[in-house]
Amino acid sequence: MEQDLPEYRSSALAWLGRTEEAKAEAQRAYETEQRRRWYRHNPNGADAVAAATKAAEAALERTAEYLLAMRLERLREQAAELCCEESATTTPTCCAASDQMGGCSGRNGNVPCGREALPALGVCARHRAQELAGEVA
Structure with missing residues (x-):
C-alpha cells in the first residue's frame, strides 16, 4: 500500500487539475501574465505566450495541490466524526484531533x-x- 501512495497522489492531482476551479485559475494566470507591461505591445507573441503558458501550468499545479489538501482534510474530519459515532462518545481521546x-x-x-x-x-x-x-x- 505504501508504495502505491505516490501513484494515487499523482492520479488525484491529475484529476483535480482538470476541475473547473483549476482551469479557471490557470486561465486567470495566463491572462494576467499576458497583460504584464513588457508583453502589452504584443500579447500574442511567442515570448508572451510561453510565459503565460508557464504561469498557467504553475497555477494549475498549485490549485490542484490546494484542492487535494482541502479534500484530504475533509476526509480526516469525516473519519473523526465516524470514529465518534461508532464509539457513541465524544471523549477527548476520540475527537481530540478533530477539535x-x-x-x-x-x-x-x-x-x-x-x-x-x-x-x-x-x-x-x-x-x-x-x-x-x-x-x-
Whole structure:
C-alpha cells in the first residue's frame, strides 16, 4: 500500500487539475501574465505566450495541490466524526484531533507562519500543500 501512495497522489492531482476551479485559475494566470507591461505591445507573441503558458501550468499545479489538501482534510474530519459515532462518545481521546485548532506550526524561513492551522493537522493550507508536494521535511 505504501508504495502505491505516490501513484494515487499523482492520479488525484491529475484529476483535480482538470476541475473547473483549476482551469479557471490557470486561465486567470495566463491572462494576467499576458497583460504584464513588457508583453502589452504584443500579447500574442511567442515570448508572451510561453510565459503565460508557464504561469498557467504553475497555477494549475498549485490549485490542484490546494484542492487535494482541502479534500484530504475533509476526509480526516469525516473519519473523526465516524470514529465518534461508532464509539457513541465524544471523549477527548476520540475527537481530540478533530477539535484541535491553533496557529500554524510551519515557518516562513526563520519566521513563524502565523496563519490559522487546519483542524487536526497543525499547519495551514499552504504548508500542508508544501508537505504534500515534498517541499517541506
